[in-house]
Amino acid sequence: MNYELISSKLNEKFSTNQNQLNTSTAGDPYFLINKEQLLPICQYLKENEELWFNFLKLITAVDQGDKFSSVYHLYSYKYEFGITLKVDLEKTNPVVDSLCGLYKAANWLERECYDLMGIIYKGHPDLRRILLPLDWQGYPLRKDYVAPTEYNGIDNT
Amino acid sequence: MQTDSLHTEELLVNMGPQHPSTHGVLRLVVKTDGESVQETLPLIGFLHRSFEKIAETLTYKQVVPYTDRLDYLSSMNNSLAYCLAIEKLANLEVPERASILRVITAELNRIASHLLAFGSYALDLGAYTPFLYSFRERELILSIFEKISGGRLLYHYNRIGGVARDINIDIISEIGQFIDIMRKKLNEYNELVTENLIFIKRTANIGLISMSDAINYGVTGPCLRASGLKYDLRKVHPYSLYEKFNFDVPIGQGLKGQIGDCFDRYWVRLKEIEESLKIVEQALDLLREGEIRTKISANLKLPAGEVYVPCENPRGELGFYIISDGKPNALRVKVRAPSFCNLSILDPTCRNTLFADVVSIVGSIDIVLGEVDR
Numbered sequence: 001m002n003y004e005l006i007s008s009k010l011n012e013k014f015s016t017n018q019n020q021l022n023t024s025t026a027g028d029p030y031f032l033i034n035k036e037q038l039l040p041i042c043q044y045l046k047e048n049e050e051l052w053f054n055f056l057k058l059i060t061a062v063d064q065g066d067k068f069s070s071v072y073h074l075y076s077y078k079y080e081f082g083i084t085l086k087v088d089l090e091k092t093n094p095v096v097d098s099l100c101g102l103y104k105a106a107n108w109l110e111r112e113c114y115d116l117m118g119i120i121y122k123g124h125p126d127l128r129r130i131l132l133p134l135d136w137q138g139y140p141l142r143k144d145y146v147a148p149t150e151y152n153g154i155d156n157t
Numbered sequence: 158m159q160t161d162s163l164h165t166e167e168l169l170v171n172m173g174p175q176h177p178s179t180h181g182v183l184r185l186v187v188k189t190d191g192e193s194v195q196e197t198l199p200l201i202g203f204l205h206r207s208f209e210k211i212a213e214t215l216t217y218k219q220v221v222p223y224t225d226r227l228d229y230l231s232s233m234n235n236s237l238a239y240c241l242a243i244e245k246l247a248n249l250e251v252p253e254r255a256s257i258l259r260v261i262t263a264e265l266n267r268i269a270s271h272l273l274a275f276g277s278y279a280l281d282l283g284a285y286t287p288f289l290y291s292f293r294e295r296e297l298i299l300s301i302f303e304k305i306s307g308g309r310l311l312y313h314y315n316r317i318g319g320v321a322r323d324i325n326i327d328i329i330s331e332i333g334q335f336i337d338i339m340r341k342k343l344n345e346y347n348e349l350v351t352e353n354l355i356f357i358k359r360t361a362n363i364g365l366i367s368m369s370d371a372i373n374y375g376v377t378g379p380c381l382r383a384s385g386l387k388y389d390l391r392k393v394h395p396y397s398l399y400e401k402f403n404f405d406v407p408i409g410q411g412l413k414g415q416i417g418d419c420f421d422r423y424w425v426r427l428k429e430i431e432e433s434l435k436i437v438e439q440a441l442d443l444l445r446e447g448e449i450r451t452k453i454s455a456n457l458k459l460p461a462g463e464v465y466v467p468c469e470n471p472r473g474e475l476g477f478y479i480i481s482d483g484k485p486n487a488l489r490v491k492v493r494a495p496s497f498c499n500l501s502i503l504d505p506t507c508r509n510t511l512f513a514d515v516v517s518i519v520g521s522i523d524i525v526l527g528e529v530d531r
Contacts, residue, residue, distance in 0.1 A: 026462030026481075027246050054372055058465070060478055060491040073465055073478070073493075077372065077386065080393050084465065105375030108501040116209070131202035131530060140210055 001081040003029055006051065013044055022086075030071075030084035038072075038087050039097045045074060045083075046102055052078045056103035059110055061117035063143045068094045070119055089119065098124040116141040167195065170512070174203050178281045178516045181526030183500075185519075189512055197507040197515060199500055204530040212490035217243050217457050218317055220490065224477075225311040227492060228528040230273055231471045233259075233266035233302075236315040238468035241396055242477040243317050246464040247457065254447035255319035256398040261332070261440045262305065262314060263397075264433040268339065269298040270471035271426045271433075274523045278423060279350050281520040282359045287350050294342055297335050304328050317457065319450030329441055336434050343431060351427065360423060361414030364506050364518035368417070374505075375498035378473025379429060380522055383409035383421035390469035402439050404432040419521035426523070458485055465493075472496050472523060492531055496524040 007021045014037055023029040033041055045053040053074040060071040068089040075082040087096055098121035099106035110121040111130040118139035121127060129136060135152075138145055149157050170187045173179040182203035188196040208227065212220045224239040225232035237259055244251060251259075276291030299309045305324055306312040314321050350356050366376065371384040381388060389406040391399040407428035409421030459481040467476040473495025480489040499522050507515050 026460040027464035028462075030463070056375055057467070057474070058476060058478060058491065058493045060489070062480060062489045064488075071478070073476075077388060082465075084463075103375070104370075104373045105498055105501065108497065109375075112497075129202075131205045133202075140207060 001051075001076070001079040003083070006045075006083060007031070009048070009051065010041065010044075014041060028084055030086050032086050032088070035087050035089065035096060038085070039099070039102075041085070042072070042074070042099055042102055052076045053083070054078075056099065056105045056109070057082065059099070059106060059113055061113035061119045061141070063117065063141065065143060067091055068117065068119060070094075070096050070113065072099070094118065095120045095122055097122050098127075100124055115139075118142065165191070172515070174200075179519060180277065180524060183519075183524065183526055183529070185503075185515070187507075187512065187515060192511050192513075194507050194510050194512055194515060197504045199503055201500070201526070201529050204526045206531065208531045209490055209492065213487055216485045217459065217487065220487075221316060222311070222313045225313060226527060227494065227531060228470065228472060228475070228496065228525045229310060230525055231266050231270045232311050233262040233314060234468060234470045235475060236313070237263050237397065238466060238470070238475045239477050240315045240317050241468065242464055242466035242479050243457075243459070245466055246459045246462060246479060246481060247317075247453075249318055249451055249453065251319055251397075251451060252448040253398070254323075254445060255449045255451075257440050257444050258320050258324065258449065259315060259397050260399065260402070261324075261437055261444075262302070262312075262320075264436045264440070265298050265301065265332070265335075267433050267471045268430050268437075269295050271430050272298075274426055274471075275346065275350070275423070278520040278523070279356070281516050282356060284350065284353070284356065287346065290342070290345070290349070294339060297338065301328060301331055301335065304331070316450060318453045319448070321450075323449050329444070332437065332441060336438055339430070339434055343427065346427065351424065357413045357420065359513075359517055360419040360521065362418050363414075363510065363514050364419045364521060365415055366417045366502060366506055370502065370505070371417070374502040376473070376502055377495050377498065378470065379425045380422055380473065380499050380502075382407065383425045384417035385409050390467055390474060394467070396466075396468060401443065402436045404435050407432065419517050422521040422523075456485055458483065459487075467493070470495055472525065472528070473499060475528075492528075494528040494531060496526075496528045497531075500524050500529055 020032050045051050053076045055075040057073040057075050062069040070087045072085040113119045114127050115129040115131050168189050173184040174182040184200040186198040224235045227235050272291040272295045276288035279287035303309050306314040366384050368384045368386050371381050387406050387408050407425050409416045413420045461483040463480040465478045467474045476493035478491040482488045
């Protein structure tokens, strides 16, 4: 398996030409995909027998300054190959479909991204904070986050 | 007395965050109906130190000691994964001797980590002695590490481009002695625990995780292999010269019960100690004179781009996802913590088991909260 095969399969199935393979930057290449198509693409990648990406390794939320990204690392145990999918989200309303219906692993990973970056995963069964206290204000991994000086009367400085 | 007039109701039982069998600051809220468990709600985050936020503010070299503190029982493996990720993005070559030294320390640390898992698991199930025995052997590894790196728990031994210090002939012979001792002690462990009827009753056929569930929940490492999937990153995607070594990948056999039960997860770890001993032995033979570190500039800058590097840690797949925008510090550092993903399968595994089995299952998954909470 290689990136070109996956790229051609995706373009064949989802013929919008918006799902691009990015190889221009250093390191691993990634697919920049359309936000609306995330769920059908993941379902296709997981269930197609020639791809079989049955393992969701990681969901990452990234603050790029002018936009957010939600990054997905998928892996195929059968073909021993991993890919990266990226979805760009607007800064004011970062909402994206949840993958909980496809991968059980998405549950906690999406909760963590919501907790620390404030990305809303639409359709998540239990979207609440996981690492921080439930009454915490703000999303610490955002670049414009200012750490509070106190929490419930406990001095942080 | 008529039983149908007795009043019964569900009971919420709180376990932790201060409880010996939760292996750290894990809090479980268990919904029970009599002795049977309806739901287990893990509450985590008590050890959250915002590693990912700190890593964005420091230079790449400054982050290395922080990675030691993620899974504090396998510091060597953590910093190895981080250094490999940076080296891949920076296109740095690592000298062969450094790679072999990394393998030796990583495998010794794997043994130390599995020894602790073995000892504390027996302790959870009520056997005190194996804990003392496993700590006796773990002490030998810690004293080797102390001579190699100066630290006993947190080493800062792996550096970007190589390792911090070389090892001498005395340490090599000490590692050789340790391998001999450990092989003998493994037989002792098997007699003491593996064939122990009480231990088997507490672990066999309990906490079954099927292979498809394990994959779906993102379970990796010994827990995945115990469910029957022969998958090891050291074999499939070798890093740091692992392709040079001969070793087996033990998988769950259902020896005392069914494949994927608590006993299999325990058994796979013991078998992995044997395999790690083999790797260390071969690595000592492969050790040749040479450089131990590639010189890198004091102000290391990476090209703009991103990289995800996974490593086989004692607890599963530890991955570092690093995004660089060309500045001296990273735009984003994300840790794929194996314990975090493995812990998410706890609730479905514990359903409809007995309350005492929750302790068996938590112990068999072998989590480290430093890594769950980061």
